[in-house]
Amino acid sequence: MGDEDGRVDGRTERGRRRRAEIIEATLAVVTRDGAGGVTHRTVAKEAGIPTSLSVYYFATLDDLLVAALSSVADVYTARVREIIDHRDDKLRGLAELLHESAGPGRERALAERELSTLAARRPALRPVARGWRESVAELAAAVTDEPEAVAAVVAASEGLCTALLLDAEPAPVEHVHGVLARAAGLRAAPTEGAGRGR
């Protein structure tokens, strides 16, 4: 705010784009080699820039990792919010989002897990990592009133994501949805075979 005229400083504007590029390159490195593979040099090489430019934007490696995790978390949070706002069957939407972790979204989910593991050790990252869980809790609160059910949905989401990342064969969406529904307390009896639920 403050620059109601369309004029922007082309230098800082370019800087913003560079920053985003570097974060993107960082996520690519995390995806390929894990958080341990993130160095100023590897990130710079991934982005096709000199090492010192990466240092210019992120003075320490920690800054870089914090920014990368925040970026991933923001995307996930936004998607959950989209489900909350524009989706009717919210649990189904969450199930589909989680299920992506086994397929096209696997790399992102892996990066997110790598970085949120760092969060347990670095206090600066903790609020960011908690944000994801809070947005899932918000979604769950739209489905059930019981606080314990909300906690169960959040916990199940975490665990399902882990399972999807670690298991060889991906679980079907119906399974993910079923577990979430059960955690929410919406399901009493198991649907043997192909259930035409509700």
Added chain:
Amino acid sequence: MGDEDGRVDGRTERGRRRRAEIIEATLAVVTRDGAGGVTHRTVAKEAGIPTSLSVYYFATLDDLLVAALSSVADVYTARVREIIDHRDDKLRGLAELLHESAGPGRERALAERELSTLAARRPALRPVARGWRESVAELAAAVTDEPEAVAAVVAASEGLCTALLLDAEPAPVEHVHGVLARAAGLRAAPTEGAGRGR
């Protein structure tokens, strides 16, 4: 095996102890600095031995990490099995075990998470990381017959552990137990209306 006489080679015996010492030192380093802090040098310094001795027992860093994760996973698996065999209220036992992650067992749980995150990237570690989930599944199978409920308990366990590690204030055991029971289908209101909540 094969040495039914009490005689053992004092050399290999000492070697076994050294191996265990190095693994213990590795876990201490993982606890303090994370998996990224594990180097032959840091581990050796932690154990009070020269670097080359760490290399003698674990030729590569990967060997060292695999051994460390296996060690942690074995302990957890054994504890779960103990609950399965000698405990009446198995879900309560699991809840108490998980709850330790917020207190005295926090370091171990952190190390376990650090290392199982590695498992998503290194196939050699995957069976080890899966072993923990399978033992929890076995416990859950003793509580419920429905496969989906078993999956829900496993997922909830993972998520609860994450929450206990990341949250500032530890959740009470009752809460952990409640979430597990709900995932197992022991607590959920069957359908809205029929359930008197508890």
Added chain:
DNA sequence: GTTCTATTTGTACTAACGTTCAAGAAATCC
């Protein structure tokens, strides 16, 4: 044009890394 700020680059420094290796000490075997 000049001046100022933001961005970009190449280079260089110290420290730590994984790993190798030859030689020494300890236990066992003959």
Added chain:
DNA sequence: GGATTTCTTGAACGTTAGTACAAATAGAAC
């Protein structure tokens, strides 16, 4: 005793890490 296997050590190899810094470029302000 000597021969052999196992464990232990210190030093060194080449590589890569984080970081610093001065010079160069690009855009904005004047």
